[in-house]
Amino acid sequence: MRIGLLGTGPWAQMAHAPALDRHAELDFVGVWGRRTAPTKELADSYGVRAYDDVDALLADVDAVAVALPPSIQADLAVRAARAGRHLLLDKPLAPTVEQARAIVEAVEAAGVASVVFFTARFQPETEAWISEQAAAEGWFTGRAEWLGAVFSGDDNPFADSPWRQEKGALWDVGPHALSVLLPVLGEVRRVTAAAPGPGDTVHLVLDHLDGASSTLALSLTAPPAAAGATVELRGTTGVTVLPESTESAVSALLRASDALLAASRDGRPHACDAAFGLRVTEILAEAEALLNGG
Incomplete structure (x- = not known):
């Protein structure tokens, strides 16, 4: 090709x-x-x-x-x-x-x-975990924290990105969190809450069609020592956490x-085709409207 x-x-x-x-x-x-x-x-x-x-x-x-x-x-x-x-x-x-x-x-x-x-979705450890959890049933809640230090660290190559400065963590790291939660917890019925935090930080609450709920904390302005990504799921099978990937x-x-x-x-x-990308965009837009008082 x-x-x-x-x-x-x-x-x-x-x-x-x-x-x-x-x-x-x-x-x-x-x-x-x-x-x-x-x-x-x-x-x-x-x-x-x-x-x-x-x-x-x-x-x-x-x-x-x-x-x-x-x-x-x-x-x-x-x-x-x-x-x-x-x-x-x-x-x-x-x-x-x-x-x-x-x-x-x-x-x-x-x-x-x-x-x-x-x-x-293209790292072996994380994709295997997502597939395993998607095959399970009985999920009750999910929690995703995707906290970056793009705007708070030193010499980050993406800090001068105009679109990141305008759209912030919701649109930059929000897609990552949603790409993990949606295959496991299912379609989002609605964004039930959206609140701003420090800097560009946002907090979201999602209601999933299968009955589970999830919370997301997203930021590009976290202190460097606090940066990192965590996804935790709780359900009838217990508690499980997204593994870290060693892949570049x-x-x-x-x-x-x-x-x-x-x-x-x-x-x-x-x-992860364009149709999935569209669904992620729809959820982000709904959250953005709530943050803007819509």
Whole structure:
């Protein structure tokens, strides 16, 4: 599969480009970015073509990996799907429900495969745990704490990200927490409460259709010593906690690429496809409306 990379920022440099370059079944064709110099620099470091025209890149590939802010990803994902290109996307899928739904509609109309990179869903330890808990019954409550120090630590490469500064932890780490809770506790009937905390911290309470409830604490402004991710489930089988993963983001992206290849070959949607990304976006938007007094 010939694949191109859209984006040249820290995430593209740290994760996407190395993964695309290392994958044995991907032909990493080139890079498109919004700025000429970084695009050329990243492309040259992998010996691929630097594109100044996104449509020229789309014409040369079978798929694209996207490492761009959500609003830009949303527009380009629709464009790529309409061109018949498979999509390896990042979370959140889009900053609005309307934009996320447009991606899903474009994917379905074109019959292309899509995978959204929710990291925990592509790490062996965490994905195995999620699958095991999803097969169990009798869950009573779930608790997810996803606390980052992006805005409180030193020299974080994502601290200057305009979309993170605008949308905060709800939209950045909220998708990670939801990607773990939804497969286990089931569909969310409604967001019953949403309250702000220190900095960009938010607290959510979710009501799940199967009867369980869950709470989420999300932040990018936690003290560095307090940062970390925890998911705890309680039910008839007892208490269980999401295991830590030793896998890097590059290794997880290699597995996400495997998932995209499989979906493109057999036509079966992956569990983390654009439709799942849309559902996550809908929940985030509902929470955001509550936080804004809606």
